[in-house]
Amino acid sequence: MHRLKSPVERLSPGQKMVLxxxxxxxxxxxAAPLREVLDLANxxxxxxxxxxxxxxxxxxxPAILASVLGVLLFDVFFVPPHFSLAVSNLQxxxxxxxxxxTALITGHLTATLKEQAAEAERRERRTHALYEIASKxxxxxxxxxxxxxxxxxxxxEFSGRCAxxxxxxxxxxxxxxxxxxxxxxxxVMASGLRRVDHDAGHAxxxxxxxxxxxxxxxxxxxxxxxxxxxxAFVEALASLVAIAVxxxxxxxxxxxxxxxxxxxxxxxxxxxxxxxxxxTPLTVLIGLADSISLAAPELPAVxxxxxxxxxxxxxxxxxxxxxxLEMARLNAGSVTLRQEWQSLEEVVGSxxxxxxxxxxxxxxxxxxxxxxxxxxxxxxxxxxxxxxxLENAAKYSPADGEIRISAQVAGDFVELSVSDQxxxxxxxxxxDLFDMFVRGNxxxxxxxxxxxxxxxxxxxDAHGGRLRVANHSTAGAxxxxxxxxxxxxxxxxxxx
Amino acid sequence: MSEEKPQVLVVEDEVNIxxxxxxxxxxxxxxVIEAGRLADGLRRAGxxxxxxxxxxxxxxxxxxxxxxxxxxxxxxGAVLILSARVEERQKIDALDAGADDYLTKPFGVGELRARVxxxxxxxxxxxxxxxxxxxxxxxxxxxxRRLVTRGxxxxxxxxxxxxxxxxxxxxxxxxxxxxxxxxxxxxPSYVESSHYLRVYVGHLRQKLEDDPAQPRHFLxxxxxxxxxxxxP
Numbered sequence: 001m002h003r004l005k006s007p008v009e010r011l012s013p014g015q016k017m018v019l020x021x022x023x024x025x026x027x028x029x030x031a032a033p034l035r036e037v038l039d040l041a042n043x044x045x046x047x048x049x050x051x052x053x054x055x056x057x058x059x060x061x062p063a064i065l066a067s068v069l070g071v072l073l074f075d076v077f078f079v080p081p082h083f084s085l086a087v088s089n090l091q092x093x094x095x096x097x098x099x100x101x102t103a104l105i106t107g108h109l110t111a112t113l114k115e116q117a118a119e120a121e122r123r124e125r126r127t128h129a130l131y132e133i134a135s136k137x138x139x140x141x142x143x144x145x146x147x148x149x150x151x152x153x154x155x156x157e158f159s160g161r162c163a164x165x166x167x168x169x170x171x172x173x174x175x176x177x178x179x180x181x182x183x184x185x186x187x188v189m190a191s192g193l194r195r196v197d198h199d200a201g202h203a204x205x206x207x208x209x210x211x212x213x214x215x216x217x218x219x220x221x222x223x224x225x226x227x228x229x230x231x232a233f234v235e236a237l238a239s240l241v242a243i244a245v246x247x248x249x250x251x252x253x254x255x256x257x258x259x260x261x262x263x264x265x266x267x268x269x270x271x272x273x274x275x276x277x278x279x280t281p282l283t284v285l286i287g288l289a290d291s292i293s294l295a296a297p298e299l300p301a302v303x304x305x306x307x308x309x310x311x312x313x314x315x316x317x318x319x320x321x322x323x324x325l326e327m328a329r330l331n332a333g334s335v336t337l338r339q340e341w342q343s344l345e346e347v348v349g350s351x352x353x354x355x356x357x358x359x360x361x362x363x364x365x366x367x368x369x370x371x372x373x374x375x376x377x378x379x380x381x382x383x384x385x386x387x388x389x390l391e392n393a394a395k396y397s398p399a400d401g402e403i404r405i406s407a408q409v410a411g412d413f414v415e416l417s418v419s420d421q422x423x424x425x426x427x428x429x430x431x432d433l434f435d436m437f438v439r440g441n442x443x444x445x446x447x448x449x450x451x452x453x454x455x456x457x458x459x460x461d462a463h464g465g466r467l468r469v470a471n472h473s474t475a476g477a478x479x480x481x482x483x484x485x486x487x488x489x490x491x492x493x494x495x496x
Numbered sequence: 497m498s499e500e501k502p503q504v505l506v507v508e509d510e511v512n513i514x515x516x517x518x519x520x521x522x523x524x525x526x527x528v529i530e531a532g533r534l535a536d537g538l539r540r541a542g543x544x545x546x547x548x549x550x551x552x553x554x555x556x557x558x559x560x561x562x563x564x565x566x567x568x569x570x571x572x573g574a575v576l577i578l579s580a581r582v583e584e585r586q587k588i589d590a591l592d593a594g595a596d597d598y599l600t601k602p603f604g605v606g607e608l609r610a611r612v613x614x615x616x617x618x619x620x621x622x623x624x625x626x627x628x629x630x631x632x633x634x635x636x637x638x639x640x641r642r643l644v645t646r647g648x649x650x651x652x653x654x655x656x657x658x659x660x661x662x663x664x665x666x667x668x669x670x671x672x673x674x675x676x677x678x679x680x681x682x683x684p685s686y687v688e689s690s691h692y693l694r695v696y697v698g699h700l701r702q703k704l705e706d707d708p709a710q711p712r713h714f715l716x717x718x719x720x721x722x723x724x725x726x727x728p
Contacts, residue, residue: 284516285602350717
């Protein structure tokens with residue numbers, strides 16, 4: 001990639017000037033003995049040839065020097081009177097002028113041509129280099145490989161240092177990358193514009209601008225200030241790196257989601273197996289308990305009581321297992337909300353029916369405004385929330401206490417409250433109530449595992465809603481579920 | 497009641513569940529045939545006349561839905577599904593495939609008997625004449641005259657409300673999936689527009705239920721659909 005320079009190209013400008021002067025002097029010395037033989041016009045040709053050679057091999061400035069020096073040497077050594085700047089015939093002044101002009105023009109044209117050729121060659125080389133690095137980057141499998149490809153490339157091309165700062169990995173302040181000023185990198189990241197850090201020599205910070213976003217910063221530190229042409233080149237390099245990094249990012253995202261999906265599948269298959277294995281014996285228990293009275297309808301009162309108790313406890317166990325499985329499902333993140341536009345009144349109705357017997361002798365007051373808007377939620381899950389809240393209310397309320405369900409529109413939310421006339425939540429109210437296995441009163445003899453509110457909270461959170469608890473000033477607890485209103489779809493009027 | 501015992505096929509892999517289901521069915525006066533596997537169940541169903549199939553969805557040798565699809569190909573017999581409550585989707589698929597009702601595990605014998613009774617009663621009624629005047633609670637519906645009265649007073653229903661009402665009372669005690677109702681009443685392009693159903697069922701409840709928040713006739717099967725419960 002890095003082309004070897006010819007010996008002449010490695011000379012400093014001063015050395016090139018000296019070389020140019022030596023060439024002129026050499027020509028003068030060689031031509032001097034021939035001055036009686038050769039015509040002066042041919043001498044002029046010799047000097048012009050020298051200028052041409054110098055222009056081709058050493059460049060523009062040495063060529064100018066050779067032009068001037070050639071004219072002087074020609075005057076001193078070849079134009080009579082010899083060894084003096086004086087001129088015998090004024091006509092020679094025209095010769096000098098033409099000679100100088102020709103030499104300068106020839107030198108200039110040649111040097112320009114040569115420079116253009118060199119520039120074209122350089123461009124061709126850069127294009128090739130970019131092409132090569134692009135194909136290498138296309139094969140990079142990870143970010144380390146991207147670094148391994150870019151760093152030696154920059155070192156070779158600009159004999160400079162290079163560092164790569166990737167937004168996703170290194171932005172936690174990777175100052176370990178030597179010479180990297182995080183403040184400037186941040187600025188470049190934010191603005192997407194390149195910057196030069198003048199405090200640290202010639203440090204160029206380039207944003208890695210990929211189609212989706214700025215993916216990081218490429219730092220190129222060079223011993224000298226980069227010329228305009230090279231700037232375009234490093235920018236091209238930066239965008240190649242950016243595309244490579246973005247491609248890697250998406251490859252990673254795809255792989256991660258594949259792994260997630262596999263994990264998810266495993267989780268939900270374990271959960272459904274577990275659910276099946278737990279529910280089957282429960283179904284058998286409840287069924288058999290019920291069947292005993294079928295098989296022997298006339299049981300003694302004591303046995304009948306025991307049977308009823310057995311059935312009741314089994315149902316409670318089934319409810320508990322249901323809650324545990326639900327919590328496990330929610331925690332495993334394997335619940336996808338089946339959100340539809342639902343009527344709150346309907347879900348309240350079905351929850352009341354489900355809870356049914358558990359409400360027992362409690363008085364029930366349902367106060368739902370007729371004009372409640374439809375809300376977007378997963379009816380099965382919100383029903384679970386309401387059932388849990390109603391069961392709690394029934395559990396903690398005195399036998400003849402009132403359970404009240406009310407709802408109202410409040411701004412962008414609809415608030416649904418379930419209140420009871422029980423002892424209320426222990427003061428001070430704290431967020432702990434929503435944690436798993438935390439119960440309002442740890443010593444309480446009321447059965448329960450403290451899962452109810454945790455499940456409610458998880459479900460309501462998943463809907464972008466809020467769950468709040470409060471105690472009434474008189475007596476009783478109140479739990480409020482706020483669900484976002486959204487914009488219900490229009491219902492086409494009938495018979496239009 | 498017919499002189500012949502209704503034939504019920506129980507397809508369930510758990511012996512213990514099969515056992516108490518058999519007990520409950522026999523208490524309802526049914527003759528019970530048992531099968532532990534899907535293939536076995538299909539064979540038994542094909543062997544003789546079956547009035548009702550009680551089917552577990554999670555069978556060891558296949559999905560219960562396959563059973564329903566195959567069974568519906570040649571029989572109109574009622575199908576009651578037993579399923580764990582994990583996936584609503586599964587129940588909907590089974591109902592859409594042609595099952596008539598479902599029970600969620602764990603269930604009590606009382607619930608099971610009530611469902612079986614309702615399904616068998618509907619079968620026997622379908623055989624007879626459909627009456628043009630139906631009643632539930634204090635509501636009377638005269639299908640021929642498209643007249644609905646509540647405690648003697650006429651109730652005005654819009655055409656869609658009336659269609660929804662007739663469809664629901666035509667399937668007493670049976671779960672109708674959202675999809676089925678939407679397709680039937682609003683048309684196939686509305687099967688995803690469940691909000692129509694919410695609004696119109698709400699209207700029916702407002703007009704025909706004593707307490708719309710605690711309906712006794714137009715019941716919600718959350719996540720699945722609706723069930724019309726005649727009753728007093």
